[in-house]
Amino acid sequence: MKALLTLVTVLGLTGCAFAPGSHIDTSGWNPSYESPPEEDFSHLVKVQRIGPDTLRNAIVADVSPPARELIREDSDYEYRIGIGDVLQVTVWDHPELTIPAGSERSSSESGNVVNENGTIYYPYIGYVHVAGLTPIEVREKIANRLARYIESPQVDVSVADFRSQRIYVSGAVDEPGVYPLTNVPTRLVDAISQAGGLDTGADWRNVTLTRNGQDYRLSLKAVYEKGNKLHNVLLQQGDVINVPLGDDQKVFMLGEVGKTETLPMGRNGLTLAEAISNAGGLDERQSDATGVFVVRRAEDASPDSDYLIDMYQLNLKDATALVLADGFNLQNRDMVYVTAAPLARWNRVVSLLVPSFTALFLGDRAVNLGE
Numbered sequence: 001m002k003a004l005l006t007l008v009t010v011l012g013l014t015g016c017a018f019a020p021g022s023h024i025d026t027s028g029w030n031p032s033y034e035s036p037p038e039e040d041f042s043h044l045v046k047v048q049r050i051g052p053d054t055l056r057n058a059i060v061a062d063v064s065p066p067a068r069e070l071i072r073e074d075s076d077y078e079y080r081i082g083i084g085d086v087l088q089v090t091v092w093d094h095p096e097l098t099i100p101a102g103s104e105r106s107s108s109e110s111g112n113v114v115n116e117n118g119t120i121y122y123p124y125i126g127y128v129h130v131a132g133l134t135p136i137e138v139r140e141k142i143a144n145r146l147a148r149y150i151e152s153p154q155v156d157v158s159v160a161d162f163r164s165q166r167i168y169v170s171g172a173v174d175e176p177g178v179y180p181l182t183n184v185p186t187r188l189v190d191a192i193s194q195a196g197g198l199d200t201g202a203d204w205r206n207v208t209l210t211r212n213g214q215d216y217r218l219s220l221k222a223v224y225e226k227g228n229k230l231h232n233v234l235l236q237q238g239d240v241i242n243v244p245l246g247d248d249q250k251v252f253m254l255g256e257v258g259k260t261e262t263l264p265m266g267r268n269g270l271t272l273a274e275a276i277s278n279a280g281g282l283d284e285r286q287s288d289a290t291g292v293f294v295v296r297r298a299e300d301a302s303p304d305s306d307y308l309i310d311m312y313q314l315n316l317k318d319a320t321a322l323v324l325a326d327g328f329n330l331q332n333r334d335m336v337y338v339t340a341a342p343l344a345r346w347n348r349v350v351s352l353l354v355p356s357f358t359a360l361f362l363g364d365r366a367v368n369l370g371e
Contacts, residue, residue, distance in 0.1 A: 079183040082164025086111040092154040171243035172202035210240040253279040255338035256287035273325035289316040291339030
């Protein structure tokens with residue numbers, strides 16, 4: 001019987017070479033061929049342990065103020081008239097020089113529109129260049145020129161309709177669109193409020209302000225929860241504010257965790273402890289708790305940089321590591337990888353062979369029983 005089983009096995013393996021289906025043709029195999037050596041990428045990776053210093057640096061970075069050029073006081077703000085604005089010019093005691101609005105016309109309809117060449121036309125004095133000036137400067141300019149015709153003219157100039165300066169709000173807000181800047185300073189929180197507030201799921205930690213082609217990261221969370229006024233920056237002409245969705249910010253869970261999956265970061269972000277917990281925790285049979293890694297693209301990654309990847313390692317066998325994991329904030333597109341223990345890797349190979357061994361064992365038992 002054993003000889004028969006051996007013969008059947010040999011014939012079966014021989015038949016595989018002629019059986020229809022996909023197979024590899026080894027007739028032209030060159031035994032002298034050697035696979036190319038694996039490329040060493042270690043110089044592109046910078047590894048550091050997650051410890052108190054790492055968390056301290058992360059906290060400092062989280063509460064750090066925005067770029068210095070963004071920090072301005074309200075007293076530094078001056079609205080300057082631009083093309084398209086509508087001015088309302090009033091000369092006291094001279095109603096003939098003031099265009100009456102009437103009961104059915106608003107000031108914006110009856111005022112002086114700033115032309116494409118930056119001027120307005122006013123009686124007696126003709127064209128007056130006003131673009132780039134403040135209302136006070138325009139008032140003094142008109143009063144000086146009217147003084148040739150009117151003794152001590154009392155002039156008042158105001159902007160009846162603000163049309164020249166705009167900001168743009170997009171992303172996860174209730175009413176994205178274009179909003180005017182006025183003579184009242186507009187800050188980040190004001191712009192979000194004008195746009196109807198944040199949508200559910202908006203990532204308020206990573207608001208992007210684009211100014212003159214450069215992007216700045218701002219945190220509404222720092223403003224609302226921590227009272228950090230520095231992130232509530234003063235806006236200016238042409239600023240673009242984008243509030244991303246938290247669902248667009250993702251973290252990848254890989255390796256020996258309960259479930260390998262992609263986790264959305266949500267509005268408040270995700271810590272390393274939360275990510276591991278949401279993925280079902282570590283696989284107790286196959287994971288190595290000392291090998292929890294966070295792989296992140298280096299902030300200054302470029303073809304000319306010395307390294308491209310930041311890698312952080314955490315030893316979860318240490319009891320204090322749980323606190324460190326809960327304080328380590330993940331970033332968009334981070335990859336969390338949990339390595340396998342050497343014994344687990346061996347057991348995995350064995351587990352693939354167990355079904356074959358079991359079948360052979362039961363087959364031998366059946367033969368023995370038949371005898």
